[in-house]
Amino acid sequence: MAKMTMVQALNLALRQEMTRDDGVVVLGEDVGVDGGVFRVTDGLIEHFGEERVLDTPLGESGIAGMAIGMALYGLRPVCEMQFAGFSYQAFHQMENHAARLRWRSQGRLSVPMVLRAPYGGGVRALEHHSESRETYFAHTPGLKMVLPSGPRNARALLVSAIRDPDPVVFFEPKAVYRAYREEVPEEEETLPIGQPVIAREGRDLTIVTYGAMVRPVLAAAEELQAKDGVAAEVIDLLTIAPLDDALFAASARKTGHVMVVHEAPRSFGPGAEIVSRLVEKAFYFLEVPIARVTGYDVVMPLFSREQHYLPHPGRVAAAARRLLEEG
Amino acid sequence: MAKMTMVQALNLALRQEMTRDDGVVVLGEDVGVDGGVFRVTDGLIEHFGEERVLDTPLGESGIAGMAIGMALYGLRPVCEMQFAGFSYQAFHQMENHAARLRWRSQGRLSVPMVLRAPYGGGVRALEHHSESRETYFAHTPGLKMVLPSGPRNARALLVSAIRDPDPVVFFEPKAVYRAYREEVPEEEETLPIGQPVIAREGRDLTIVTYGAMVRPVLAAAEELQAKDGVAAEVIDLLTIAPLDDALFAASARKTGHVMVVHEAPRSFGPGAEIVSRLVEKAFYFLEVPIARVTGYDVVMPLFSREQHYLPHPGRVAAAARRLLEEG
Amino acid sequence: MPRKTLPIEEKLESLAILDAKGNVDKALEPSMPKELLLKLYRYMVLGRCFDERLLALQRQGRIGTFPPISGQEAAHLGAVAALREDDWMVPAFRETAAEIWRGRSLESVILGNNGFNEAASIDPPGPTLPVSVPVGSQMLHAVGLGWAARYRKTDQVALTFFGDGATSEGDFHEAMNLAGVFQAPVIFVCQNNHWAISIPRSRQTRSATIAQKALAYGMPGVQVDGNDVLAVYSAVSEAVARARAGRGPTLVECVTYRMLMHTTADDPRRYRSDDELESWKAKDPIARFEVYLKHKKLLTRKKIEALNQEVLAQIQTAVEQAENQMKTLGNPLDMFAHAYAQMPPHLRVQREELAAEIGRAAKEDGDG
Amino acid sequence: MPRKTLPIEEKLESLAILDAKGNVDKALEPSMPKELLLKLYRYMVLGRCFDERLLALQRQGRIGTFPPISGQEAAHLGAVAALREDDWMVPAFRETAAEIWRGRSLESVILGNNGFNEAASIDPPGPTLPVSVPVGSQMLHAVGLGWAARYRKTDQVALTFFGDGATSEGDFHEAMNLAGVFQAPVIFVCQNNHWAISIPRSRQTRSATIAQKALAYGMPGVQVDGNDVLAVYSAVSEAVARARAGRGPTLVECVTYRMLMHTTADDPRRYRSDDELESWKAKDPIARFEVYLKHKKLLTRKKIEALNQEVLAQIQTAVEQAENQMKTLGNPLDMFAHAYAQMPPHLRVQREELAAEIGRAAKEDGDG
Numbered sequence A, B: 001m002a003k004m005t006m007v008q009a010l011n012l013a014l015r016q017e018m019t020r021d022d023g024v025v026v027l028g029e030d031v032g033v034d035g036g037v038f039r040v041t042d043g044l045i046e047h048f049g050e051e052r053v054l055d056t057p058l059g060e061s062g063i064a065g066m067a068i069g070m071a072l073y074g075l076r077p078v079c080e081m082q083f084a085g086f087s088y089q090a091f092h093q094m095e096n097h098a099a100r101l102r103w104r105s106q107g108r109l110s111v112p113m114v115l116r117a118p119y120g121g122g123v124r125a126l127e128h129h130s131e132s133r134e135t136y137f138a139h140t141p142g143l144k145m146v147l148p149s150g151p152r153n154a155r156a157l158l159v160s161a162i163r164d165p166d167p168v169v170f171f172e173p174k175a176v177y178r179a180y181r182e183e184v185p186e187e188e189e190t191l192p193i194g195q196p197v198i199a200r201e202g203r204d205l206t207i208v209t210y211g212a213m214v215r216p217v218l219a220a221a222e223e224l225q226a227k228d229g230v231a232a233e234v235i236d237l238l239t240i241a242p243l244d245d246a247l248f249a250a251s252a253r254k255t256g257h258v259m260v261v262h263e264a265p266r267s268f269g270p271g272a273e274i275v276s277r278l279v280e281k282a283f284y285f286l287e288v289p290i291a292r293v294t295g296y297d298v299v300m301p302l303f304s305r306e307q308h309y310l311p312h313p314g315r316v317a318a319a320a321r322r323l324l325e326e327g
Numbered sequence C, D: 001m002p003r004k005t006l007p008i009e010e011k012l013e014s015l016a017i018l019d020a021k022g023n024v025d026k027a028l029e030p031s032m033p034k035e036l037l038l039k040l041y042r043y044m045v046l047g048r049c050f051d052e053r054l055l056a057l058q059r060q061g062r063i064g065t066f067p068p069i070s071g072q073e074a075a076h077l078g079a080v081a082a083l084r085e086d087d088w089m090v091p092a093f094r095e096t097a098a099e100i101w102r103g104r105s106l107e108s109v110i111l112g113n114n115g116f117n118e119a120a121s122i123d124p125p126g127p128t129l130p131v132s133v134p135v136g137s138q139m140l141h142a143v144g145l146g147w148a149a150r151y152r153k154t155d156q157v158a159l160t161f162f163g164d165g166a167t168s169e170g171d172f173h174e175a176m177n178l179a180g181v182f183q184a185p186v187i188f189v190c191q192n193n194h195w196a197i198s199i200p201r202s203r204q205t206r207s208a209t210i211a212q213k214a215l216a217y218g219m220p221g222v223q224v225d226g227n228d229v230l231a232v233y234s235a236v237s238e239a240v241a242r243a244r245a246g247r248g249p250t251l252v253e254c255v256t257y258r259m260l261m262h263t264t265a266d267d268p269r270r271y272r273s274d275d276e277l278e279s280w281k282a283k284d285p286i287a288r289f290e291v292y293l294k295h296k297k298l299l300t301r302k303k304i305e306a307l308n309q310e311v312l313a314q315i316q317t318a319v320e321q322a323e324n325q326m327k328t329l330g331n332p333l334d335m336f337a338h339a340y341a342q343m344p345p346h347l348r349v350q351r352e353e354l355a356a357e358i359g360r361a362a363k364e365d366g367d368g
């Protein structure tokens, strides 16, 4: 096992899947010679050649639409949106076609594509480079929405996404890209799409989160343990659509106190669905209202203010204390 | 007062606002000579001329983007997306710019545009012509999302939307377009954007809904009254973003039993936000879990099956009974 | 430089072979087997008659809204006739006769126009995509298919149809640009029928022709008389040969006319004149082809009558079969099928909800 | 028809006036007032020096990522110099010198590159839009602005900038098409700097020139030497005159080169050669303009030195002022300002949440 950053782990997943299956091709802006602006596709064009690693012109709709055609043919295209904030230019291709062709053809056609995009804040980037709008895709029937939280699960989930028979939108937390290293096994590793995990066990409080927020939430949990003796259970969703609510509903029944944390804007955000599932699955076990600790309902501010926009351990811990004080 | 269909009422709003303010211009596909495929803009080009009613080429992004430029200049463009299912082609213009220019310019610029689109099912239309994806816009900070439910409020809200200083996405329930007539006063009438109304008073149960679903919900309420002696209170949101939760939270505190009804897919849909607001504002008054009666999380089926996809009075009433039986 | 006129390298041509009266330009006349000529004629007649029957069914409320093709038979049949069976066809929604040529049954068309998802799966599968309603969005799929075919070392090509209005969508631009950059084996066939619902071609774009838009992508473009099936067949055959030989994409503009309404929900009298319509009736693609085939002694009045009878009978049988099928199709619970390869838990739950509702309704009907 | 080459009506030209050595083509030399020539030179130098200073600041961690403009001074300054003060300018993000020409302060540029939203409001307002980061998305706004100006019976025009890569986005196509159809008074200025991050112009599109894309929209197109400020000024002036006279839009391709990295986050050595860079250094827009102005006796070595000193002093003052301002700016609570004309209830609540958090944090700092 080697210690890898998330960027290296994602690169490993791509290399191994491209080696394993010559139907896997990579396309996007600057993914070839440049190796991707975050270097996730570094070295792929040297190793697999221009015919499998396509440096495309600009045009997100074109990239997604062409990938749909490749997938219809039977290939497994992995296309990159340089930043999630520019995936809206491709949104109609994903909603009008990627999400529908299996259904439209009554199962004859399928679109086994992956749409990768770095998302989220915290890296002092320009406007449009820090948003977290996974809800747009999660609310779209026919798509799957995956958000890894660390190097190892990112690698395993990307492998699963590439092998998945349906279109998978894969948001990579750019704040985690190089934040830390983790042991990532050289040998093949996959994780089932649609299956959350318990990132930390606890009996007093349940915190449901995913993606880049898992780290600050775990930090907050440690602080709560140390300072308040509170044992928070942290659920890492990994996939938000299809959303499997069994694990976090069970945890909620156990703790009776639940908090949802994401950096996406609060209103009509992913947390709302999690709250609703809990109301449907664990209502009578909830001792206090579920709290949402999220980004605010404004455009993500430019980077001088972004640390005040993003949920951080202090904010999460404070919300947890309020929750526990309430009863 | 004349009795009008929603189509006529919307046409009245456009005529009167264009007469009142020469900054109001209309643009879109087939909105001129043809009068719009649903005739909402019927007669405007004859009355106001080609210079104020623009028959545009195809291209939803172009229509929205050009409207943004017009609005930046100080005009009040009302642009039409022929169907809401094609507004995704324009989504990046709305998210990247319409929603942000006031903020980006720190209040120097504004985008007082209206993006009109017929939405929803029930008219035996082709694929992509029946969706209800208001969540995409409601989750986008900087936009307002309005959905009228009848001829009179449609007219009043469209007038308010045109005069609103910020971009308003205006979804018109095409199933209601010609479904019935209502008294609509000739004299000016507006309704505040962001203010829900009580469509029907009741003390036993609260049903929160909007748009095309208001009619079936009211029908269900009548049935519940007649057959079960249950008095359901029906809240018509009219605007879902910004979402004003005061009215439905108060109603929930009164009844303790709440149901949300919309035709949009359930997961990550508008109902989830309403449930979350109620958990935050009325948790201790809720006697049973809030129920969501919604479209299913699949692509809207072609029209032979659409009546089984859309919530109908029977489905709403049955859900209400289950809710009341629970406690 | 200093101040010069810039040269244009790409080939930009126009082509017409069979004029409105049925006179053929011998120098350009393609050599086509008798069977192919007659098959084309049959499908053109079938397309026209089927359109008329669908229109009647729609007016009787027996099917829903649909987009008629009358007047455009030569434009899309001439194009698909130039394809090999294993080539890909990526349609818009106004190429019904071409879909039938490629193996779609009339029953499927009727079911589709009546809102039955089953329409997609009753015929043998093949390399033809389902119709695409979002204007302009399908061309990109042809680029991906064509690219993939070449990557897999086959010599398949992908042909995609779209209208004059579709050329204004951003996706047309991105598809043309990608096809040019990657030299994908794609044939872009524009059915310029002069109208995008109520917007005339002249207001759709300022360029004199659609064909010249190819120059923006370093691609050859050709404008053909779209009511001249020989010209369409010839131009598309050349483009197919070029693509198959690895020499890249072509834009083919077929100048034709939408003789009927945009869809049955549309009323063309609101925006176009009878004179315009009449002038195009004189250029009917079927009439001129009939003259040509008579001159070639491939058709006689009798043969034509017989063929018409066969076609009408074929349509009649299809309508009856489709209407019978519809009685048994349409199980609401199938709306949950094919959302994903495997049904996720939340959809199983929702499917149960609907099943229970239907059960209750049935019971109530039984009781009451 | 039958088989003909299609004619192209639109004008497609190339233009160069001042060559790389500073030799001027007398026949084409524009007559420009002395003051304008010197102002252009000053802003070109300012743009170059400011770029170098910003680069240094970024390397010292005193500002964030930014897109340098070095090498493209003539392309965007020559273009805005042809505008009237009340004309609209719709930038992309690599026209910093043009923004400054239009009244943006160096302080604002520094604040903006340091993530301060306040950058947008410290200068007097004017008809210039803020930079637009989503590639290609801003051109449509110029079409709307230009159309609105004409609707309001003014003779203002709208000029929009974009790169070679931007021409591949669907929005470029829709903007060009709409401008053509409505004959909007818009000048589309492409800064073809040969690279879109790592994608060379040759792989961005198959067409030989960007200028010829105008033909797809029935619009005149001109390709100018973008490092020749006289040619850029002349070509854009002609386009402005045409637009002002109601004769519609023009596409101007300025052939230039991005001498530095895409942004400070980019490493060009990964994808381009030093030779290429060197060959373009020999075509530097400032050097050749300097020769020209010297020949015209408008500049001397001494004057140049003096001007350089002034510019450097101006930059130094701006940096100091900006860094002082930043100490007082950046109140986090301002992120809720300007979301809407009036703050809706839910944002007031969220603002309170943040205010409380900040209060607690301050208190804890106080306590501990």
Ligand SMILES: Cc1ncc(C[n+]2csc(CCOP(=O)(O)OP(=O)(O)O)c2C)c(N)n1
Pocket: B029, B058, B059, B060, B082, B086, B089, C094, C133, C134, C135, C136, C162, C163, C164, C165, C166, C167, C193, C195, C196, C197, C258, C262
């Ligand atoms: C993206 C999108 N926008 C709008 C529509 C509504 N619409 C359907 S067909 C049509 C006109 C298409 O014109 P054209 O491309 O010329 O094809 P034709 O109908 O003439 O065959 C429009 C506006 C749509 N289906 N998709």
Ligand SMILES: Cc1ncc(C[n+]2csc(CCOP(=O)(O)OP(=O)(O)O)c2C)c(N)n1
Pocket: A029, A058, A059, A060, A082, A086, A089, D094, D133, D134, D135, D136, D162, D163, D164, D165, D166, D167, D193, D195, D196, D197, D258, D262
């Ligand atoms: C819609 C969109 N896609 C991708 C990006 C990321 N990106 C920023 S600049 C750029 C290249 C732009 O090239 P060009 O248009 O030639 O402008 P230049 O940077 O050369 O000035 C890319 C891909 C973006 N900002 N917006």
Ligand SMILES: [Mg+2]
Pocket: C163, C164, C165, C191, C192, C193, C194, C195, C196, C197
């Ligand atoms: Mg057409």
Ligand SMILES: [Mg+2]
Pocket: D163, D164, D165, D191, D192, D193, D194, D195, D196, D197
């Ligand atoms: Mg460039």
